[in-house]
Amino acid sequence: MRRDVPAREAEIAALVGERVMTVAEVDHRLRLLRSGPLAARLPAPGTAEGRNLRRWLVQVMVAEILAGQEAARLGLPSEPSEPSEPFGSTTLAPPIEPSASPVRSGRPAPPRVAEDTARAVLTLAGALRTGGVAAAVLATAPAARAVCRALTAESTPSEEDARDYYRRNLDRFTTPETRWVRPFGPVRRGEMTGPLEDAVFAAREGETVGPVGGPGGPWTLVVERIEAARREPYEAVRALVRAELAEREGERAFARWLDARQAGCVRLTPGHEHPADPAQPDAGHRH
Structure with a gap:
């Protein structure tokens, strides 16, 4: 200038x-x-x-x-x-409110x-x-x-560029396995730590686990529903x-x-x- x-x-x-x-x-x-x-x-x-x-x-x-x-x-x-x-x-951007549960904030979102x-x-x-x-x-x-x-x-x-971007960024179009856990709500891997995550992701749908040690615990948890991981196809x-x-x-x-x-x-x-x-x-x- x-x-x-x-x-x-x-x-x-x-x-x-x-x-x-x-x-x-x-x-x-x-x-x-x-x-x-x-x-x-x-x-x-x-x-x-x-x-x-x-x-x-x-x-x-x-x-x-x-x-x-x-x-x-x-x-x-x-x-x-x-x-x-x-x-x-x-x-x-709005402020981020702190969470009282041991589930980490900022969970991955769908595409x-x-x-x-x-x-x-x-x-x-x-x-x-x-x-x-x-x-x-x-x-x-x-x-x-x-x-x-x-x-x-x-x-x-170009179509080639779009397909290449999709292939290089599959994580953006993938929703990881989600487990609906009482009392936490929807949980994905990486949002809990240690024994809590191990127990939740080893359980079957409908199973109660615990008491399990963790922040603010021990916790007794119910795995109410399991949603399998899914990926959006390129055409979608x-x-x-x-x-x-x-x-x-x-x-x-x-x-x-x-x-x-x-x-x-x-x-x-x-x-x-x-x-x-x-x-x-x-x-x-x-x-």
Whole structure:
């Protein structure tokens, strides 16, 4: 990004084409972020990390503006059915409630390709594919998603690529054996430990086991029902796999487009550089 800045730069955070993004706008978004539910996890103001948080938020805001400009230029339809809240105004995921039982949280879920492709979610995998700024904007800005779709409107994954993805990710389309255990509910291997898991998965359907030692125990358990492991055949998930591959290619295309557009028409004032810019004084990675 070019660093030549206009006059009155003290009031300007960035120039995005003809659009002036003011310091006041950045301050407002930062206040939203610091007053939100994740405030306690953010670096303290006045520290190098706190200043880099501000720099990173500026990059997200710039990307939102660029996406909005491109969507308007292309005449892309909006997404009125989807609420659009700018990054930093709300939490992106609900908190995880602790469980009182010895069954571990985060049990594997059945295939979720349809759900994953139906809504935009900020995930670590998405950030690793596209970079954190692009992933954040795609998760929160309908204009960015519209541009993303437009960039790959004429591109579709091949049948060979879809089948290869299915073969390499069979775990995503496999539901492991599930045992319905009273009083825990549905349990899969790896969600219990030691003697409890051994007893539950050695039992027959309808059998009572215990007392068995374990956290908060001993426990007497009833294996009420056993559901065998199953795998979705390729034909049943083919359309969903192709849709996900198309979405991922769109994300990568959007990230490339965003990099090029930022380099061509964005000017940042001092203090609002990218956190990874080695020329800024708080850069944490140097050679």
